[in-house]
Amino acid sequence: MxxxxxxxxxxxxxxxxxxxxxxxxxxxxxxxxxxxxxxxxxxxxxxxxxxxxxxxxxxxxxxxxxxxxxxxxxxxxxxxxxxxxxxxxxxxxxxxxxxxxxxxxxxxxxxSPVPDIPGDLRQRWRTFAATAPASELHAALADRDPLMAARLDPSDTQRLVRALEVVEATGVSLAEWQETExxxxxxxxxxxxxxxxxxxxxxxxxxxxxxxxxxxxxxxxxxxxxxxxxxxxxxxxxxxxxxxxxxxxxxxxxxxxxxxxxxxxxxxxxxxxxxxxxxxxxxxxxxxxxxxxxxxxxxxxxxxxx
Missing domain, CATH: 3.40.50.300 (P-loop containing nucleotide triphosphate hydrolases)
Structure with a gap:
């Protein structure tokens, strides 16, 4: 069984x-x-x-x-x-x-042990994502976290937002957080x-x-x-x-x-x-x-x- x-x-x-x-x-x-x-x-x-x-x-x-x-x-x-x-x-x-x-x-x-994201920061990026094209999100991520931007599909809004939240809240790339399981x-x-x-x-x-x-x-x-x-x-x-x-x-x-x-x-x-x-x-x-x-x-x- x-x-x-x-x-x-x-x-x-x-x-x-x-x-x-x-x-x-x-x-x-x-x-x-x-x-x-x-x-x-x-x-x-x-x-x-x-x-x-x-x-x-x-x-x-x-x-x-x-x-x-x-x-x-x-x-x-x-x-x-x-x-x-x-x-x-x-x-x-x-x-x-x-x-x-x-x-x-x-x-x-x-x-991975990613810290909780502050509610106001999470809301700000999700509000931005609701009106901006995915290409703008990807460009914003490439500016802040090029390593994670290179890994993600430029059209994957949900994961782009998540990566942006994490790098802004913690100052560390989501890619680095993910290395610790x-x-x-x-x-x-x-x-x-x-x-x-x-x-x-x-x-x-x-x-x-x-x-x-x-x-x-x-x-x-x-x-x-x-x-x-x-x-x-x-x-x-x-x-x-x-x-x-x-x-x-x-x-x-x-x-x-x-x-x-x-x-x-x-x-x-x-x-x-x-x-x-x-x-x-x-x-x-x-x-x-x-x-x-x-x-x-x-x-x-x-x-x-x-």
Missing amino acids: FDAVLIAGPTASGKSAAALALADRLGGAIVNADSMQVYRELEILTARPSAAETARVPHHLYGTVPGREAYSVGRWAGEAATAIEQARAAGHVPILVGGTGLYFMALLRGL GEPVLRDEGLLKLVVAPERDVIYAAIDARFDSMLERGALAEVEALTNLDLDPGLPIMRACGVPELTCHLAGAMTLDEAAEKAKTSSRRYAKRQMTWARRFMADWTWVPNSEAALEPGLMQGTTES
């Missing part, structure tokens, strides 16, 4: 279906490892598990955080560690599933680590079909309710795939068809970045082409070689 199962993969890859099937097979409890599925206000647009699915097997850390909060990887790691212990205490195998690679790395490698929550021994990675055209088709389904099930009303909360546009929830585009539609800046197409394009680009990240940091995990392959007998017997 595995001590824990970790299932990563790009958006719309079928990893949640794999987690559910494995939970049935192993007597597991599912722990969310997706940075957007934690938010209470976005059920449809983040493809959170349905009521029927959560009734089928235990689920942890889904829809637990209000959108007004900026949830962090450090907070998630602590709450995930608690959820893992709760699952084991109940006799369940912890099955962690999601598309946020840094969450998995936090469990396996520990977190914390205590891991999980050890490699006894783990089944999977990446569900269909072919690109399969993922893209699934993204398009899923977004159409989300619209049919009320994603637009969900975003309208979110905008009515008048949250800071720099908060992570406001950058979830589909939220900026549908917000623009609600403001009259584009048609619904235009918003849907832009949201699908954004999701496809996100999936591409997730795959690039996984190939770099999860190359030694077991890669499977779909959720059905995650149930192959060899894997269930603990054969985890790629």
